[in-house]
Every structure is written in C-alpha cells, then in structure tokens.
Amino acid sequence: MNKGSLLINKLIEQFASLPGIGWKTAQRLSYYILKLDEGRVKEFANILIEAKQKIKNCENCYNLTEEKYCKICLDESRDRKIVCLVEMPKDIISFEKTGEYKGVYHALHGLISPMDGIGPDKLYIKGLLKRIQTQGIEEVIMATNPTVEGEATAIYLSRLIKPMGIKTTRIAYGIPVGGELEYTDDLTLYKALENRNEI
Amino acid sequence: MNKGSLLINKLIEQFASLPGIGWKTAQRLSYYILKLDEGRVKEFANILIEAKQKIKNCENCYNLTEEKYCKICLDESRDRKIVCLVEMPKDIISFEKTGEYKGVYHALHGLISPMDGIGPDKLYIKGLLKRIQTQGIEEVIMATNPTVEGEATAIYLSRLIKPMGIKTTRIAYGIPVGGELEYTDDLTLYKALENRNEI
Numbered sequence: 001m002n003k004g005s006l007l008i009n010k011l012i013e014q015f016a017s018l019p020g021i022g023w024k025t026a027q028r029l030s031y032y033i034l035k036l037d038e039g040r041v042k043e044f045a046n047i048l049i050e051a052k053q054k055i056k057n058c059e060n061c062y063n064l065t066e067e068k069y070c071k072i073c074l075d076e077s078r079d080r081k082i083v084c085l086v087e088m089p090k091d092i093i094s095f096e097k098t099g100e101y102k103g104v105y106h107a108l109h110g111l112i113s114p115m116d117g118i119g120p121d122k123l124y125i126k127g128l129l130k131r132i133q134t135q136g137i138e139e140v141i142m143a144t145n146p147t148v149e150g151e152a153t154a155i156y157l158s159r160l161i162k163p164m165g166i167k168t169t170r171i172a173y174g175i176p177v178g179g180e181l182e183y184t185d186d187l188t189l190y191k192a193l194e195n196r197n198e199i
Numbered sequence: 200m201n202k203g204s205l206l207i208n209k210l211i212e213q214f215a216s217l218p219g220i221g222w223k224t225a226q227r228l229s230y231y232i233l234k235l236d237e238g239r240v241k242e243f244a245n246i247l248i249e250a251k252q253k254i255k256n257c258e259n260c261y262n263l264t265e266e267k268y269c270k271i272c273l274d275e276s277r278d279r280k281i282v283c284l285v286e287m288p289k290d291i292i293s294f295e296k297t298g299e300y301k302g303v304y305h306a307l308h309g310l311i312s313p314m315d316g317i318g319p320d321k322l323y324i325k326g327l328l329k330r331i332q333t334q335g336i337e338e339v340i341m342a343t344n345p346t347v348e349g350e351a352t353a354i355y356l357s358r359l360i361k362p363m364g365i366k367t368t369r370i371a372y373g374i375p376v377g378g379e380l381e382y383t384d385d386l387t388l389y390k391a392l393e394n395r396n397e398i
Binding site: 048 | 206209217219233241249252287
C-alpha cells in the first residue's frame with residue numbers, strides 16, 4: 001500500500017498475522033520498530049528465534065522449560081504428592097503468582113472439546129496417568145477454567161483418576177474478591193451461597 | 200515469573216516493550232509464537248531485521264523507501280508541481296488509499312511542538328525549502344493533523360512558504376462522511392457551516 005517501501009508492508013503483515021493485532025496496530029508497531037536502534041531490533045529478532053528453538057515442554061509435567069525438566073519439578077521443596085491440573089502452562093504462572101501453592105503441576109495443553117474435534121487423546125493425559133502410577137501422588141486438583149470444556153475435562157479426568165484411589169478436587173466457585181454482588185451472574189452467586197463457609 | 204522457563208519471560212518482555220502492548224497481550228503473543236513453526240518464526244525475525252536495516256527515508260520527500268528515492272518520487276506520471284505536506288510517512292499511505300491524489304508528498308517526520316522541545320529545526324523543513332527553490336513547485340497542501348501542533352506547524356510553514364510565491368492550502372474541515380451531526384463537536388460543525396459549498 002505504501003508505494004515508498006514494500007518491506008514496510010511485509011513487516012506490517014507479520015505483525016498483523018499475530019492474534020488480536022489488527023492492521024492499524026500492526027502499522028503502529030512497524031513504525032515503532034523502524035525508530036528503534038538496530039541493536040534493539042536484532043535483540044527482539046534473536047529472542048524470537050531463541051525462544052522458539054529452546055523452549056520445550058517439561059518431560060514430567062509439560063510446563064514450559066529450556067531443560068529436560070522444569071524448575072518446579074526439580075524443586076525439592078515442592079510437595080510432589082499434590083498435582084494441580086491446568087489447561088495451559090500460562091495457568092501455572094497465574095497459580096505461582098499467588099505464592100501460596102506448594103504442590104506441583106500438570107499441563108494438559110488443551111481441553112476436551114468434541115465440537116473442535118479435540119478428544120482426550122490430544123491432551124497430555126497419558127503422562128499424567130503414568131505420574132499417578134509411579135510418583136506417589138495423593139491428590140489431583142482440577143484447575144481447568146470454569147467453562148463448559150473446562151468442566152467437562154475436569155469431570156472426565158476425575159472419573160478416570162478417582163478409581164485409582166486418588167483424591168480429586170475442583171477449585172472453588174464463588175464471588176471474586178473485590179467483585180460486586182450486583183454484577184455477579186446468578187450461577188456464580190448460587191455457587192457462592194452453596195459453598196458458604198462458617199466464619 | 201514462570202518458573203519453568205526464563206526465555207519465555209524474555210520473549211514476553213520484548214512484546215510488552217512495544218507501544219500499546221500490555222503484559223497480558225504480550226503473554227498471549229509469546230505463547231502464539233511458541234506454537235508457530237520454526238520457519239515462520241525465523242521469517243518474522245528476519246523481516247524485523249531486514250526492515251530495520253533496509254528501510255530509510257527517500258532523499259527527496261522523506262517517505263519510506265528501500266532505494267535512494269521512493270516510488271512516488273520516481274513515478275513520472277505524478278504531478279510534481281503539487282506537494283502534499285504530511286507529518287509522517289504513514290499519512291502518505293492514507294492519502295494514497297484514496298487513489299485520487301496525483302501530486303507528490305513531503306514528510307516532515309514530526310510537528311512543531313514547543314512543549315516537547317521540538318522546534319522547526321528537528322523537522323525535514325530544509326529539504327522542503329530546497330525542493331520549492333529547485334523543483335518548480337506551485338502549490339503546497341498542508342495536510343498535517345487537525346490538532347494544535349498540526350495547526351501550528353501548518354501556519355508556521357505557510358508563513359514561510361507563501362512569501363516564496365507558492366500557493367499554500369489547508370485540507371478542508373467539515374463533517375466526516377458517514378458521521379452523525381449529533382456526535383460532531385461544535386467547532387467542526389461551525390467549520391462545516393462556514394465552508395459550505397453550493398450544490
């Protein structure tokens with residue numbers, strides 16, 4: 001479109017190919033890149049390639065790592081008897097940020113979704129079952145998102161794991177801290193009432 | 200933050216350093232990159248570097264180009280007697296998209312803004328004056344944005360150029376096509392009335 005340079009269009013196209021980045025934003029980012037020092041642009045480019053080449057899944061829990069096992073799996077101070085089951089490695093970041101959870105994780109890398117043709121075989125379930133059989137796991141916390149797919153996956157897996165003599169739990173539903181009752185949906189309010197605790 | 204991989208944080212930081220990209224978006228983009236083929240990531244990285252290295256300013260109009268002169272300046276069919284003066288090269292794209300303008304351009308690469316310490320000396324004004332003296336230019340259209348700085352720059356430059364015997368014009372103010380009168384600000388409505396045309 002810019003008759004002055006074809007490369008700028010290629011750069012804009014690259015940014016625009018990223019999810020949630022429209023053409024206008026891609027244009028803004030491209031012009032920003034052109035204004036940066038060449039060293040900074042090279043750093044960005046190198047980290048893109050390095051990250052893609054070196055980051056892989058932990059062979060135990062499928063969290064992201066640059067080594068064979070991730071730092072959480074290698075951490076001797078973590079309680080390996082409790083496994084928090086999440087959809088994606090990024091969910092592990094969220095739980096780690098609370099600083100409260102001392103157990104370990106397992107990332108499924110997806111949720112069961114028949115509508116999208118994703119069956120249990122597409123997820124890292126086999127690895128989880130192997131861990132349960134060999135690592136003395138006592139509890140699996142289902143920490144998938146509170147969506148239809150997240151629920152279905154949690155139920156599917158608890159039915160699979162419970163018969164193995166493992167305690168399976170689901171993260172609690174309720175009103176978000178700092179949230180307003182007025183804007184909380186009916187189902188969440190109902191769950192918050194149902195799961196009320198004595199104080 | 201993700202104890203599994205330090206590289207992923209570096210990648211997220213790179214994206215988060217771009218303007219208008221927050222941490223959550225940077226995270227989303229980073230995970231997207233990890234899911235791409237290595238070839239696609241390398242292509243992205245290479246275009247980043249190539250664009251930064253090869254794209255420069257046209258030596259005549261300061262539009263973006265990979266050559267000495269941009270394609271518009273080299274285009275024999277363009278009317279070189281009319282120059283459309285814009286703030287940034289991206290504004291040239293906007294005018295080119297209309298498909299109606301047949302003149303050439305000049306990009307200032309900024310606007311006069313005393314508040315930000317940007318004086319006329321920081322803009323590509325010298326090159327414009329040289330063009331006026333040597334290229335038989337008859338009209339300069341001030342197409343800077345309708346902001347305080349855009350207005351000030353347009354007025355400053357027209358006072359500089361007009362005495363050289365050059366016709367200086369300003370793009371028209373009025374209601375945007377498809378806009379609604381109800382939501383048009385008072386000043387724009389006033390300008391639209393003032394600049395009414397016989398039909």
